[in-house]
Amino acid sequence: MGSVIGETFPLAVGIAISPIPIIATILMLLSPKAKATSVGFLLGWLAGILVAVVLFTLLSSVLPQQNSSSPISGVIKIILGALLLFLAVKQWRGRPAEGEQAAMPKWLSTIDSMTAIKGLGLGFLLAAVNPKNLLLAASAGVIIGGENLSFGDTTVVIGVFVLLAGCTVLIPVIGYLIASARMAGPLDRLREWLIDNNATIMAVLLLVIGVSVIGKGIASF
Secondary structure, eight states: OHHHHHHHHHHHHHHHTOHHHHHHHHHHHTSTTHHHHHHHHHHHHHHHHHHHHHHHHHHHHTSTTOOTTSHHHHHHHHHHHHHHHHHHHHHHHTSOOTTOOOOOOGGGGGGGGOOHHHHHHHHHHHHHTSHHHHHHHHHHHHHHHTTTOOHHHHHHHHHHHHHHHHHHHHHHHHHHHHOHHHHHHHHHHHHHHHHHHHHHHHHHHHHHHHHHHHHHHHHTO
16 A cells, blocks of 8 residues: 555645646635635545546556556556656646746636635636646556555545645645635745746656656556
């Protein structure tokens, strides 16, 4: 079980440090309906990660002759790694030029008027449907499902993965609920830095994880 947690750890970190969900969380915490919207977003974010990982764990576990060193597992990992590399190149080429303002999704401007339900739906979509996060969750599911763990161990591994992947949304929300007055300044500064460096962060991150996943795939043959 420990080795599986170790294998999926970089993938969880990859989801955790995705800048857009963190920026969305910060904007919600600075909005008029901060508490309700941010808690809804957090629940949707954690649920989306959980659903994606469980789905791919189940799909991976039913493949014929599936284990961590099988050719089938290797091919799937290589394909997932190649897709991550493709996204890394796309992110790098799309980064803003020096002095140019980074373009952000238009829906970020609607956060001030969001309700808790809309926040929940947005969190779920960003976790379970966003291509980058979905590929990372799929890679984790392939690893977990291919290890033939017991139900209890699988549950623990998935639980650890979800908490690690969701921690960068979970921690700010809990911190804000405990000490909202002190969080505003640091959150705003973090938001600006993430906006400026979003594409670069994701490009480097996807490159490293993509190469790692491909390496694990090659090692399966």
